[in-house]
Amino acid sequence: xxxxxxxxxxxxxxxxxxxxxxxxxxxxxxxxxxxxxxxxxxxxxxxxxxxxxxxxxxxxxxxxxxxxxxxxxxxxxxxxxxxxxxxxxxxxxxxxxxxxxxxxxxxxxxxxxxxxxxxxxxxxxxxxxxxxxxxxxxxxxxxxxxxxxxxxxxxxxxxxxxxxxxxxxxxxxxxxxxxxxxxxxxxxxxxxxxxxxxxxxxxxxxxxxxxxxxxxxxxxxxxxxxxxxxxxxxxxxxxxxxxxxxxxxxxxxxxxxxxxxxxxxxxxxxxxxxxxxxxx
Amino acid sequence: xxxxxxxxxxxxxxxxxxxxxxxxxxxxxxxxxxxxxxxxxxxxxxxxxxxxxxxxxxxxxxxxxxxxxxxxxxxxxxxxxxxxxxxxxxxxxxxxxxxxxxxxxxxxxxxxxxxxxxxxxxxxxxxxxxxxxxxxxxxxxxxxxxxxxxxxxxxxxxxxxxxxxxxxxxxxxxxxxxxxxxxxxxxxxxxxxxxxxxxxxxxxxxxxxxxxxxxxxxxxxxxxxxxxxxxxxxxxxxxxxxxxxxxxxxxxxxxxxxxxxxxxxxxxxxxxxxxxxxxx
Amino acid sequence: xxxxxxxxxxxxxxxxxxxxxxxxxxxxxxxxxxxxxxxxxxxxxxxxxxxxxxxxxxxxxxxxxxxxxxxxxxxxxxxxxxxxxxxxxxxxxxxxxxxxxxxxxxxxxxxxxxxxxxxxxxxxxxxxxxxxxxxxxxxxxxxxxxxxxxxxxxxxxxxxxxxxxxxxxxxxxxxxxxxxxxxxxxxxxxxxxxxxxxxxxxxxxxxxxxxxxxxxxxxxxxxxxxxxxxxxxxxxxxxxxxxxxxxxxxxxxxxxxxxxxxxxxxxxxxxxxxxxxxxx
Numbered sequence: 001x002x003x004x005x006x007x008x009x010x011x012x013x014x015x016x017x018x019x020x021x022x023x024x025x026x027x028x029x030x031x032x033x034x035x036x037x038x039x040x041x042x043x044x045x046x047x048x049x050x051x052x053x054x055x056x057x058x059x060x061x062x063x064x065x066x067x068x069x070x071x072x073x074x075x076x077x078x079x080x081x082x083x084x085x086x087x088x089x090x091x092x093x094x095x096x097x098x099x100x101x102x103x104x105x106x107x108x109x110x111x112x113x114x115x116x117x118x119x120x121x122x123x124x125x126x127x128x129x130x131x132x133x134x135x136x137x138x139x140x141x142x143x144x145x146x147x148x149x150x151x152x153x154x155x156x157x158x159x160x161x162x163x164x165x166x167x168x169x170x171x172x173x174x175x176x177x178x179x180x181x182x183x184x185x186x187x188x189x190x191x192x193x194x195x196x197x198x199x200x201x202x203x204x205x206x207x208x209x210x211x212x213x214x215x216x217x218x219x220x221x222x223x224x225x226x227x228x229x230x231x232x233x234x235x236x237x238x239x240x241x242x243x244x245x246x247x248x249x250x251x252x253x254x255x256x257x258x259x260x261x262x263x264x265x266x267x268x269x270x271x272x273x274x275x276x277x278x279x280x
Numbered sequence: 281x282x283x284x285x286x287x288x289x290x291x292x293x294x295x296x297x298x299x300x301x302x303x304x305x306x307x308x309x310x311x312x313x314x315x316x317x318x319x320x321x322x323x324x325x326x327x328x329x330x331x332x333x334x335x336x337x338x339x340x341x342x343x344x345x346x347x348x349x350x351x352x353x354x355x356x357x358x359x360x361x362x363x364x365x366x367x368x369x370x371x372x373x374x375x376x377x378x379x380x381x382x383x384x385x386x387x388x389x390x391x392x393x394x395x396x397x398x399x400x401x402x403x404x405x406x407x408x409x410x411x412x413x414x415x416x417x418x419x420x421x422x423x424x425x426x427x428x429x430x431x432x433x434x435x436x437x438x439x440x441x442x443x444x445x446x447x448x449x450x451x452x453x454x455x456x457x458x459x460x461x462x463x464x465x466x467x468x469x470x471x472x473x474x475x476x477x478x479x480x481x482x483x484x485x486x487x488x489x490x491x492x493x494x495x496x497x498x499x500x501x502x503x504x505x506x507x508x509x510x511x512x513x514x515x516x517x518x519x520x521x522x523x524x525x526x527x528x529x530x531x532x533x534x535x536x537x538x539x540x541x542x543x544x545x546x547x548x549x550x551x552x553x554x555x556x557x558x559x560x
Numbered sequence: 561x562x563x564x565x566x567x568x569x570x571x572x573x574x575x576x577x578x579x580x581x582x583x584x585x586x587x588x589x590x591x592x593x594x595x596x597x598x599x600x601x602x603x604x605x606x607x608x609x610x611x612x613x614x615x616x617x618x619x620x621x622x623x624x625x626x627x628x629x630x631x632x633x634x635x636x637x638x639x640x641x642x643x644x645x646x647x648x649x650x651x652x653x654x655x656x657x658x659x660x661x662x663x664x665x666x667x668x669x670x671x672x673x674x675x676x677x678x679x680x681x682x683x684x685x686x687x688x689x690x691x692x693x694x695x696x697x698x699x700x701x702x703x704x705x706x707x708x709x710x711x712x713x714x715x716x717x718x719x720x721x722x723x724x725x726x727x728x729x730x731x732x733x734x735x736x737x738x739x740x741x742x743x744x745x746x747x748x749x750x751x752x753x754x755x756x757x758x759x760x761x762x763x764x765x766x767x768x769x770x771x772x773x774x775x776x777x778x779x780x781x782x783x784x785x786x787x788x789x790x791x792x793x794x795x796x797x798x799x800x801x802x803x804x805x806x807x808x809x810x811x812x813x814x815x816x817x818x819x820x821x822x823x824x825x826x827x828x829x830x831x832x833x834x835x836x837x838x839x840x
Contacts, residue, residue, distance in 0.1 A: 016316070017297050017300055017316070018300050018301055018304050018314075018316045019301065019304075021301060022301070058316070059316055059317065059318055060317075060318065060319050060322060061318060061319070061341070061343070062319065062343050088315070088322075088326075091322065091325050091326060092317075092319060092321045092322040092325050092326075093321045094319050094321055094322065095322065206308075207308050207309065207545070208305060208308065209301060209304035209305050209308060209314060210301075250542075251542050251546070252309065252541060252542025252543070252544075252545035252546050253305060253308060253309045253541050253542065253544075253545055254305075254309070254537065254538035254539060254540065254541025254542040254545075255538055255539075255541075255542050257305075257538075257541075258538055
C-alpha cells in the first residue's frame with residue numbers, strides 16, 4: 001500500500017462499460033493511475049509503460065473475439081503481468097471462446113466470484129472435484145450462485161495452473177506463484193499452495209454495481225508494484241476495510257459508493273495490516 | 281415493490297454508454313439485480329435466466345443495426361417481456377431503421393419522453409392525431425420538445441398496438457395489456473384503455489443524466505415480477521417519491537444523484553402506495 | 561455563464577467510455593444539455609441542432625478510424641464549432657492516424673494536458689521549439705509528463721494554426737480566433753496572441769477520473785453561446801472555482817466528485833468573474 005501511494009503506478013484496463021468509471025476511480029483512490037483501452041495497438045503500446053494490466057470480459061463487443069486472445073498472447077509474450085475477471089463465465093458462445101483462448105495465454109491473477117471460478121476451471125479442464133455436472137455451476141448472470149467454500153478446489157487448481165504456465169513460458173523467476181481471489185461473504189485468496197480466507201466488508205458491496213470489477217482493477221494497481229499473492233491479498237483486505245468504513249457512514253447504495261471511494265483513499269496501511277486472515 | 285425486494289429479480293439491459301452505470305445501480309437500489317449485454321448470443325442466453333429485459337437505443341454502434349432487430353425478434357419468439365426506451369427517436373438513419381424494425385417485434389412496455397413517444401407513433405403509422413407534420417415532433421437531441429399532454433394520443437395508440445401484437449403472437453394470456461409510460465412534469469402511464477397521470481418528482485431529475493434511462497431499467501426490474509401496467513406505474517411512482525426525498529436533502533446535481541439512489545433503496549412500498557394518481 | 565444558464569444550450573459529445581457519464585453530468589451541472597453519439601449519421605444530424613460539439617479520442621473502437629476523420633470533416637464543412645481533447649496523443653497507431661487526419665479538418669478549441677498539446681503540435685509539424693526529440697514528449701498513458709510552461713510554444717502554435725485554417729475555410733468572421741487550453745497546476749489558455757494563466761483548483765481533480773475530459777465538455781457547452789477564447793477561459797475558471805469549493809467540503813475522491821458537481825451548479829458568474837488571471 002505504501003509503495004502504491006508513493007509511486008502512483010499505472011495499471012491499464014480493458015474492462016466493461018458498466019463499471020469502467022468505478023474501476024478507474026477505485027484505482028485512483030487506492031493511489032494508482034488508470035488508463036483504459038480496447039484496441040490491440042493501444043493496449044499493447046500502453047502495456048509497455050504500465051506496471052500491470054487488467055482484462056474484464058463483461059459487455060463484449062464483436063471485435064473482442066479476436067482482439068482479446070491477441071492481447072493476452074502479446075501481454076504474455078512481453079512478460080506483462082495481468083489480472084483477469086472472467087465475468088459471467090459460462091454465458092454466451094463468444095465469451096466462452098475468449099475464455100478458452102486464455103488457457104494458452106493465462107493471466108497472472110484471477111479475481112472472480114465463486115461461480116465464475118468454478119466455470120473457468122471446468123472450461124479449462126482443471127476442476128476434477130466437480131467434473132460431474134459443469135452445467136450446475138453456471139452463474140446467474142453476473143451474480144454467483146455458488147458459495148466461496150465450494151470454489152476452493154477450482155481456485156487452487158487455477159492458481160497452480162497459472163503458476164505452472166508462467167514458469168514454463170516466462171523469463172521471470174519461476175518461483176513467483178500466481179494467485180486466484182474469490183470474492184464472497186468471506187473472500188478466498190490462494191497461490192495454489194496456501195488458502196487464505198478474509199472476512200469483513202459490507203453487504204452493501206452487492207448493492208452497488210462494480211465492487212468486484214473495481215477490485216480486479218485495484219489488484220492490478222497493486223500487481224504493478226508487488227507479487228501476485230501480495231497484490232490479491234492487499235487489494236482484497238483494503239476492499240474489506242473500506243467496505244466496513246463505508247457501511248457505518250452511508251444511508252443507502254448512493255452514499256455507500258461515495259463513502260467507499262473516500263475510504264479507499266483514507267484507510268491506512270496499518271489498518272489493513274491489522275486485518276485478521278484465516279489460513280486454511 | 282415487496283416482491284422485487286424479496287426476490288431480487290434479474291433484469292437484463294442493452295443500454296447506452298452514458299447512463300449504463302446508473303441503470304445498473306438504480307436496478308440494484310430498487311431491489312433487483314442487473315446484467316448488461318450487447319452481443320446477440322450474450323443477450324439471448326442471459327434473457328433465458330432473466331425475468332425481463334430492457335433495450336435503450338442511445339449511443340448506437342455500427343453493429344447494433346442488425347443486432348437489435350435480431351434481439352427483439354428472438355426475445356419475442358421466446359416470449360420474454362422487454363422494455364424499450366426509444367431515445368432520440370427520429371434522429372439518424374440507423375436509429376430510425378432499428379426503431380422501424382421493432383414494429384414487427386414490439387416491446388411489452390415503452391418508457392420515453394413525449395417527443396420520443398410521438399416520433400415513434402408517427403414512425404409506426406399509429407399517430408392519427410398529429411399526422412399532419414411528423415417533422416415537428418422530433419426531439420431536440422435527447423430532450424423532449426413536446427409536453428406530456430400532447431403525447432396522450434400517441435401513447436394510447438402505441439399501448440393498444442403493443443397489446444394487439446402480443447395477443448396475436450404470444451403464448452401468454454392475451455388479456456394482459458401492454459403499457460406505455462411518458463415521463464415529464466406529470467408523468468403519463470397507459471395500458472391503452474385508461475390513462476393515469478402521476479405528479480411529483482423533482483426538477484433536479486432533468487439536471488442529472490439518466491433519470492429517464494434508469495427508470496426504463498427499473499420498469500424492467502418490476503416487469504420481471506408483475507404485469508406491464510403495474511410495472512410501469514410502480515416504477516414511475518417510486519421515481520417520483522425518491523425524487524422528492526432527494527430534492528429536500530441535496531445541494532446540487534451531484535448530491536441529488538447520491539440521495540436519489542439512497543431514496544430508491546429507502547422509500548417504502550407504503551409511501552409509494554399512498555401516491556395520488558389522477559385517472560383521466 | 562449567464563447565457564448558458566438561461567438558454568441551456570445543447571453540446572454534443574463523441575467521447576470515451578470511462579468518463580462519458582461525468583462529461584454529461586458536468587455539462588448539465590454547468591447549465592447546458594448533453595447528447596452523446598458515435599455513429600456518423602447520428603453525430604451529424606445532432607450537430608445540426610447542437611450549439612457546439614466535443615470530440616475526445618480516449619477508448620477508441622475499430623470503426624473510429626474512419627468515423628472520426630469523416631465527422632471532423634463534416635462538422636467543419638457545416639461550420640459547426642467543436643472542441644478536441646487529444647487524449648493520450650502519441651500512443652497507438654490508430655489514435656495517431658485519427659489525430660493526423662484532424663490536421664486537415666481542425667477543431668475550434670483544443671483542451672488537453674501539456675504532454676498531449678506538445679505531442680499534437682509535433683504530430684502536425686507545428687512545434688519548432690522542441691522539434692529535437694518528439695519522442696520525449698509522449699504522455700505516460702493519460703497523464704502528463706510535462707509541465708504547463710513547457711507546452712506554451714506548442715499551445716500558441718496550435719491556436720494560430722486553428723485560427724488560420726478556420727479563417728481560410730470557414731464562412732464565419734475570419735477575425736474570431738480559435739483557442740487552446742492546457743490543464744495543469746496553473747492552467748494556460750491562449751488564442752495564439754495572448755497567453756492567460758489561471759491558478760487555483762484542487763489537487764483532488766487528479767484523483768478522480770475525468771476532470772479534464774469533462775472540462776472539454778463544458779468548454780463545448782460555453783462554445784455553444786460564445787467565442788472560443790471566452791469559452792475556454794470561462795469553463796477553465798469555473799472548474800478552478802468549483803474545485804476549490806469541493807476541496808474544502810469533501811473527505812476523499814468520492815465526496816470530492818459529488819461536491820464538485822454541486823459546485824459547478826452553485827458557483828456564481830460573479831465568483832468566476834472575480835478570478836485572478838495572469839496575462840503573460
